[in-house]
Amino acid sequence: xxxxxxxxxxxxxxxxxxxxxxxxxxxxxxxxxxxxxxxxxxxxxxxxxxxxxxxxxxxxxxxxxxxxxxxxxxxxxxxxxxxxxxxxxxxxxxxxxxxxxxxxxxxxxxxxxxxxxxxxxxxxxxxxxxxxxxxxxxxxxxxxxxxxxxxxxxxxxxxxxxxxxxxxxxxxxxxxxxxxxxxxxxxxxxxxxxxxxxxxxxxxxxxxxxxxxxxxxxxxxxxxxxxxxxxxxxxxxxxxxxxxxxxxxxxxxxxxxxxxxxxxxxxxxxxxxxxxxxxxxxxxxxxxxxxxxxxxxxxxxxxxxxxxxxxxxxxxxxxxxxxxxxxxxxxxxxxxxxxxxxxxxxxxxxxxxxxxxxxxxxxxxxxxxxxxxxxxxxxxxxxxxxxxxxxxxxxxxxxxxxxxxxxxxxxxxxxxxxxxxxxxxxxxxxxxxxxxxxxxxxxxxxxxxxxxxxxxxxxxxxxxxxxxxxxxxxxxxxxxxxxxxxxxxxxxxxxxxxxxxxxxxxxxxxxxxxxxxxxxxxxxxxxxxxxxxxxxxxxxxxxxxxxxxxxxxxxxxxxxxxxxxxxxxxxxxxxxxxxxxxxxxxx
Numbered sequence: 001x002x003x004x005x006x007x008x009x010x011x012x013x014x015x016x017x018x019x020x021x022x023x024x025x026x027x028x029x030x031x032x033x034x035x036x037x038x039x040x041x042x043x044x045x046x047x048x049x050x051x052x053x054x055x056x057x058x059x060x061x062x063x064x065x066x067x068x069x070x071x072x073x074x075x076x077x078x079x080x081x082x083x084x085x086x087x088x089x090x091x092x093x094x095x096x097x098x099x100x101x102x103x104x105x106x107x108x109x110x111x112x113x114x115x116x117x118x119x120x121x122x123x124x125x126x127x128x129x130x131x132x133x134x135x136x137x138x139x140x141x142x143x144x145x146x147x148x149x150x151x152x153x154x155x156x157x158x159x160x161x162x163x164x165x166x167x168x169x170x171x172x173x174x175x176x177x178x179x180x181x182x183x184x185x186x187x188x189x190x191x192x193x194x195x196x197x198x199x200x201x202x203x204x205x206x207x208x209x210x211x212x213x214x215x216x217x218x219x220x221x222x223x224x225x226x227x228x229x230x231x232x233x234x235x236x237x238x239x240x241x242x243x244x245x246x247x248x249x250x251x252x253x254x255x256x257x258x259x260x261x262x263x264x265x266x267x268x269x270x271x272x273x274x275x276x277x278x279x280x281x282x283x284x285x286x287x288x289x290x291x292x293x294x295x296x297x298x299x300x301x302x303x304x305x306x307x308x309x310x311x312x313x314x315x316x317x318x319x320x321x322x323x324x325x326x327x328x329x330x331x332x333x334x335x336x337x338x339x340x341x342x343x344x345x346x347x348x349x350x351x352x353x354x355x356x357x358x359x360x361x362x363x364x365x366x367x368x369x370x371x372x373x374x375x376x377x378x379x380x381x382x383x384x385x386x387x388x389x390x391x392x393x394x395x396x397x398x399x400x401x402x403x404x405x406x407x408x409x410x411x412x413x414x415x416x417x418x419x420x421x422x423x424x425x426x427x428x429x430x431x432x433x434x435x436x437x438x439x440x441x442x443x444x445x446x447x448x449x450x451x452x453x454x455x456x457x458x459x460x461x462x463x464x465x466x467x468x469x470x471x472x473x474x475x476x477x478x479x480x481x482x483x484x485x486x487x488x489x490x491x492x493x494x495x496x497x498x499x500x501x502x503x504x505x506x507x508x509x510x511x512x513x514x515x516x517x518x519x520x521x522x523x524x525x526x527x528x529x530x531x532x533x534x535x536x537x538x539x540x541x542x543x544x545x546x547x548x549x550x551x552x553x554x555x556x557x558x559x560x561x562x563x564x565x566x567x568x569x570x571x572x573x574x575x576x577x578x579x580x581x582x583x584x585x586x587x
Contacts, residue, residue, distance in 0.1 A: 015338070018313065019320035022249050023339035023356060026346035028263050031248040038274035041247070041311055042283055045271075048307035049286035056144065057151055058135035059285075060127045067145035069293050123156075129203030129228040130161045133191075136223045137184050137215065141514065144292070150179055162201050164192040169431060170557045177558030180513075182429050187215025205229035218265075226272075227281035234268035235284040236260060239291025244268065245390035246295060249313040251348075251355035253393035263350045301386030302379040318385015321363040332364030352391065359388050399516040400457045402441040404467035406475065406493060407504070407524040407570055415550055418567075419489065419527075421478060422545040428516070433549070434563050436478070436489070437520065438470035459519055467521050478546045480532075489546070492532055496525050504569045511562040518562065524570050 021030070033041070055061040125131055134154060138147045154175050158164040164172075167189065176185035191213040195203055203224070204210045210221035225231040241254035244267050252259050272283050293299075294306040301315040309315075324331045336357050347353065366384045408419040420433045443457045475490035504522035511518040549557070551567075559567075 017320050018316050019324065019335075020339070022313070022317055023335065023360060024342040025348055025356075026343050028348050028350040030348060031244075031250055031263070031267060031350055033248070033267065033270045033274075035274065037311070038270045041308060042271050042274045044307050044311075045286040045290065046279060046282060049282055049289060053285070053289055054144075057125055057148060057155075058127070058131055060124055062124050065148050067143075067148050069144070069296065125152075125155050125159075127228060129205065129224050130164075131155065132224045132228045133203065133216070133220065134188065136220045137188050138179065140184060141181060142179060147179070150175070160201075161192045161195050161203060164189060165196040165201075173432065174556055174558035178561055180561070182432055182560070184215065186430065190214040191216060203228075205231065207231070207233055223284065226284050230279070230281055232273055232277045232280040234265055234272045234280075235288070236264045236268050237288060237291075239295075240264070240268055240284075240287045241291075242297070242390055243287055243291045243295045243308070246299075246301065246312050246314040246386060247308065249317055249389060251351040251359045251389070251391060253352070253391045255393045256352060258350055259390075299386065300379070300383045302382050312386060314386040314389040315382035316385070318363065318367075318381045318383070318388075321360070321385065322367050322381030325364055325367045332360060332367075336360050355391055359391065362388050397443075397457045398512070400443040400459050401439050401516060401518050402459060402462050402467075402508070403437045403518055403520045404440050404471040405435050405437040405520050405522040405566060406471045407435045407522060407566065408489070408493065408527045409524075409570075410526065410528040410530070410548075412528055417548040417550050418554070420547055420549050420554075421474075422547075428513070429560055432560050433547075433554070433557050434560065435522075435566055436471065436474050436546075438474040440467050440470040440521075462521070471523075487532060492527055492530050493525060495530050495532070496527050501525050502570075502573050504566070504573055509565055509569055511565060520562070520566065522566055522569065524573065 053059070054066050055063075056065055056067055057063070135147070135151055138151055138154075157171075157175060158167060169186075169189070172185050172189045173182070176182060179185075194213055195201060204213070205225060205228070207218070207221045207225050210216050210224055211218070216224075219235060219237055222233045222235045226233050226235055238254045238260070241250075241259055241264050244250060244264060245252070245254065245259075248267065250259065254260060268284075268287065271287070272280050290306075290308065294303055295301075295308070299306070301312050302309060321332070324335060328334070339360070340357060343356075348356070363384065366388070367381065370380050370384060409416050411417070419436065421436045423429050423432050423434060425431055440462050441460065443459075446457075472490050472493075475493055476488050478489040480487055480489070502524045504524055508519040508521050511520065547553075554563070
């Protein structure tokens with residue numbers, strides 16, 4: 001067993017170098033870029049971006065587009081071998097230059113995903129404050145390749161901020177349907193109206209002015225200002241924070257307020273403003289592009305195609321930790337102890353509390369595992385160092401909600417219509433149309449201490465009587481008035497015998513959002529025989545906005561993916577019930 005005390009030469013070696021500097025730093029200034037370093041990084045990024053960036057419509061490029069990053073840097077954290085998932089393209093297929101005679105490498109699925117409408121792709125969308133604004137809002141928490149077809153359709157229908165301001169809420173929802181996070185569309189629509197009504201239809205070019213527009217925060221304002229108007233301001237998102245974390249050894253997660261909201265902006269600004277400070281939009285896009293590709297979470301830090309491979313502190317920390325770990329079984333532990341004593345009570349305001357020690361211990365564990373492997377390349381320690389930055393964000397359990405959903409249709413007009421209600425104007429999926437649904441149970445009502453240590457919340461079994469009560473209460477609010485007659489949709493539902501009711505699926509249909517999971521118990525009835533059908537399509541004053549819709553109507557207003565899931569399940573049940581089935585012969 002090793003003693004905590006070492007000889008003088010060991011101590012001197014241990015107490016020098018980048019690893020010791022990282023382990024003992026107590027100020028966020030430690031992470032600052034020197035002017036020379038920032039200028040070199042900026043120059044390298046610009047050269048790489050201009051020669052290798054992806055073709056995307058919001059960058060003023062013609063189609064076809066190559067938005068996917070599938071297959072980029074899928075190397076395992078403890079192996080230097082690059083692994084490409086079966087069926088995915090190698091990184092070079094996205095960044096390699098093509099000669100004039102070369103054809104695109106896109107598969108049929110890719111072409112379909114990138115909309116494949118040649119007449120639309122051939123139209124180059126100019127880079128303006130409005131076009132950048134739309135793209136940045138769509139790209140929030142959504143994959144680039146998924147956004148492309150929505151962006152093209154949107155810009156085709158609403159090419160200017162005036163066109164968007166004049167659009168109806170339903171037109172906007174129809175164009176956004178399927179992108180999720182529908183609040184983004186509402187704020188984009190509201191912001192466009194503000195620009196037209198208050199700013200004479202001119203999108204502002206400075207961050208401060210843009211922040212006055214609904215739905216535009218610091219990130220979006222900075223992106224618009226730098227990309228569309230070449231203002232020399234930084235843009236910071238998760239991808240940029242990841243790149244900075246690896247460049248400067250930031251022992252924190254990319255969602256930490258100290259990183260993403262404060263100090264990360266200072267560090268990004270040092271790169272963007274370096275040298276002559278020109279081409280800020282391209283520098284910002286290069287940082288984001290790198291964070292989405294070679295410096296993605298699975299990036300190795302040693303790929304020769306990575307433009308910043310020589311600048312990463314993360315790989316150098318891995319190399320020095322590897323040398324230290326090989327000297328003694330307890331070398332890392334002793335090193336952490338010495339570093340903790342050296343730091344005293346002072347702490348870096350950018351690295352998370354205990355983050356430095358956690359990274360060092362994790363490096364020790366990962367390196368110990370790699371030392372037992374029969375084959376390791378000289379890059380293994382660098383990859384391990386790279387993989388430990390940034391740290392992983394704490395995981396929170398999603399809120400669980402159990403919904404009771406009722407689906408009604410009738411086909412008396414020759415084609416099927418479905419009863420839909422509109423969600424409230426605020427909250428989750430605000431203003432969207434859906435089948436009537438009511439929450440029968442939510443984990444938000446449970447005691448805060450319950451399941452505190454669990455990453456998932458156990459959903460209880462809800463009695464059918466409770467589910468019925470929840471949905472009936474909602475249907476009772478859908479009051480319809482035609483002349484002197486008044487009735488509720490609860491009456492229509494109950495008028496049809498329960499023998500005609502169909503439980504859509506044995507298990508609840510799940511739909512997952514970023515922060516909540518729905519478990520939807522769905523019941524369906526064909527109400528074509530209702531005595532109220534003669535006036536159902538002539539709805540007067542109603543407490544809850546509701547409507548009978550054909551599938552064409554749904555397409556016009558735009559329905560969410562959760563509604564699409566339910567509709568598909570109902571149709572599957574209808575098909576199953578209408579299919580003749582042979583009876584089993586008794587033996």
